[in-house]
Amino acid sequence: MPITDPSQEYFKDGTWGWNGSAWVKLGIVWNYAGTYRETVSAGNATAGTNYLNGAVVPAGEVWVVQHVQAVDVTSGIASIEARLVNGGYLSSLLADYSPVADHFSVASGGWLMAAGEKLQFRYAGCVLNDNLEGQALGYKMKVA
Numbered sequence: 001m002p003i004t005d006p007s008q009e010y011f012k013d014g015t016w017g018w019n020g021s022a023w024v025k026l027g028i029v030w031n032y033a034g035t036y037r038e039t040v041s042a043g044n045a046t047a048g049t050n051y052l053n054g055a056v057v058p059a060g061e062v063w064v065v066q067h068v069q070a071v072d073v074t075s076g077i078a079s080i081e082a083r084l085v086n087g088g089y090l091s092s093l094l095a096d097y098s099p100v101a102d103h104f105s106v107a108s109g110g111w112l113m114a115a116g117e118k119l120q121f122r123y124a125g126c127v128l129n130d131n132l133e134g135q136a137l138g139y140k141m142k143v144a
Contacts (some may be wrong), residue, residue, distance in 0.1 A: 029143070032139065032140075032142075036139055037135075038054045039134070040135075046126065046128065049126070050130075052123075057114060057115050061115060062113065062115075062140070063112070064141065067138065068082040068134070068136045069135050070123070072101060072132055075126065077124060081095050084120075093111055093119075119134075
């Protein structure tokens with residue numbers, strides 16, 4: 001028998017929808033949870049390769065990365081990379097080789113970060129005390 005009374009308690013969790021003739025249980029429901037905006041920086045890089053790590057995506061959320069940019073303000077270096085990290089698995093979003101000092105390396109897309117994943121910036125060929133910065137922008141979705 002179809003459910004017809006939307007005032008019943010089980011409708012309050014937001015996982016039911018009207019299909020045109022009856023109320024039905026929906027599949028996974030995603031809700032916009034806010035803007036994803038992250039900046040990581042280090043003003044005292046070590047000589048060689050440096051890593052800057054972003055926040056880990058919490059359980060029940062997915063973050064959509066739409067834009068990344070990275071810069072070594074102080075020196076020209078061998079390479080800058082932005083990548084998604086899930087345990088030992090890496091997925092490259094941005095790779096720029098031989099960027100000059102204060103040159104922003106930029107990439108746009110629609111990359112998904114699931115729970116437990118994080119964004120990481122890798123700077124190779126740094127000079128001692130280089131000023132490094134990485135930024136990401138997108139949005140967060142939460143499972144209802």
